[in-house]
Amino acid sequence: MTAVMKGVRILEVAEHTFVPAASALLADWGAEVIKIEHVERGDAMRGLASTGTSPVSGSVHVLLEHSNRHKKSLALDLTTDEGLDIVYQLAATSDVFLTNKLPRVRSKLKIDVADIRAHNPNIIYARGTGQGERGPDADSGSYDFLAFWARAGIAAALMDADDDRIRFPPAPGFGDSIGAMTIAGGLMGALYHRERTGEGTIVDVSLMGVGLWAMGQGIALSLQLDTPWGQPPNGRTGNPLVGTYRTADGRILAFSCLQVTRYWPEICRILGRPELIDDPRFVDHAAISANTGAASDILAAVFAQGTLAQWRERLSGFSGQWAVSQTTLEAAADPQSAGNGFLQDVQTADGTSFQLVAAPVQYNERPAAAGRSPELNEHGDEILQSLGLDWDAILNLKIKGIVA
Known part of the structure; x- marks a missing residue:
């Protein structure tokens, strides 16, 4: 597979699925992704025990793996000056800063656009949000079940006349994964633009916006006919x-x-x-x-x-x-899935085998290999040493609880 993103470094301060899955795609295509995780618990996904409809069990946390393959992990306390300084140093050498933190949280942590660009003026700054960066609900958190599924009209469009409740999405992270593809595509466009013009852009993708786009034809017809989009009567x-x-x-x-x-x-x-x-x-x-x-x-x-x-x-x-x-x-076992490499074999750090769906874009007729996600802080020492910190300095940060 042609690693079209080789040489691109992405600094991620994000958790759950929507935004991390975007950098996972780019990592599959060759990008280096440094994932900043909470110094104690890591990405909140590491502790997720249930999707709401199904337990997360077994020796492999496949939901975490889906969104974090091929990444490097650094567990860091961003509420400290020393931790923040490390983020700034990494940002100075990165092409993309990627986050799903809410506006008020970005401001509190001092990782908003101006904060990061003070250390790298041409960095591409990407934000994944629930309802968009502007408007009355810009600072409200959300999940794909809400912003993508319910709010964008998808759930209502799937209801039958006698339904007394909306259906759940067909899979965990359904809107998140679709939104992640959108972020990945937006970042590739932003990188191309910077290559051509030297300008680093701000990239915004929201779950609601992706849901509206997915419903785009139905919404356009709804507006034209002044009728909400729904299921055909009697399925006909x-x-x-x-x-x-x-x-x-x-x-x-x-x-x-x-x-x-x-x-x-x-x-x-x-x-x-x-x-x-x-x-x-x-x-x-x-x-x-x-x-x-x-x-x-x-x-x-x-x-x-x-x-x-x-x-x-x-x-x-x-x-x-x-x-x-x-x-x-059955879809996983479909001959087309096998023939096209739509599923990839992966092993955890301890050698446990499992499978993940491959990135949906293939280059030069070969699917991208889906590597494993990192253990919490697996690459912490390596990343800190790359910034010029010696072992005594790293040990001091560990003692102070700034890094794991």
């Missing part, structure tokens, strides 16, 4: 080949054949119902649209007569677009 889309059907063994087949008249004759033959091709209810686009309910009912009845294995075989030559709705375990 107006096109019988855009939707889902259940098999005899309870599995779900998903179809997204937008050109219904192109694929209708072919699917009718595959389903053993060629008479439907010339049925007056389905002879053209207008007729199919007017009789979508009838067409969907016919397809549902036919699909319910065969198992998933049978339909995989029968649909193997279908030229339209379809997929099986898979569980996370």
Whole structure:
């Protein structure tokens, strides 16, 4: 894999998933990431015992690993002058300063834009926030379940009419991981801009903004129609080949054949119902649209007569677009996942093996290897020595509790 970020140094003062996962992607692509952690507990993610819906257990903290692979860890007390001075020294040699601290916390810790740029005027300063850097809620904390999922309209758009509560996101860190890709892309753009102009920019990405972007087409249509975006009535889309059907063994087949008249004759033959091709209810686009309910009912009845294995075989030559709705375990074992390196084998420091999803961008046809996350303060001595501190000075900092 081509390490496109090799030579870039990122200084991170952040925890949880949203912002750390961004630098994890850049680390996968070759960047050096120095992660500043709380001097005693480290990143709060290290102590997370539950996602809210599932316990975090086992010998490997895979949530921590997802967001911190390939990084170097320095556990440091930022509330002390000596600790802050170390951050400033590291910032002076870094290309990017990355944080998810709230405005009031950045100001209190003296790591805001002006503080960091006093030691490196051209550094790229990146902030990941819940609701954005401005506005009445700029200084309010948030999580992806709130700012990305609930506030940006995603949860409401997934509700059925008879639901009495919103659904949870499909996975922990769902909006965080999408937002992390956005931060990573923004930083790469900022680095390119500085390379061309010499100007270091401020990069802002919020969970709410990412959620709104993900809902962008639905929001644009909502504004145009003055109607909130929601699920199609009764799950019907107006096109019988855009939707889902259940098999005899309870599995779900998903179809997204937008050109219904192109694929209708072919699917009718595959389903053993060629008479439907010339049925007056389905002879053209207008007729199919007017009789979508009838067409969907016919397809549902036919699909319910065969198992998933049978339909995989029968649909193997279908030229339209379809997929099986898979569980996370099935997605991980999908031949496409293996063939493209979408999952990577990793080992912890003690040799325990596990797997992580690879960075979603590949260079020169090779996936980036997903390395392990650091132990708390694993690289502390190395980083401090790189700043010119001798062992006596480092030991003194340890004794004073400034570094772990």
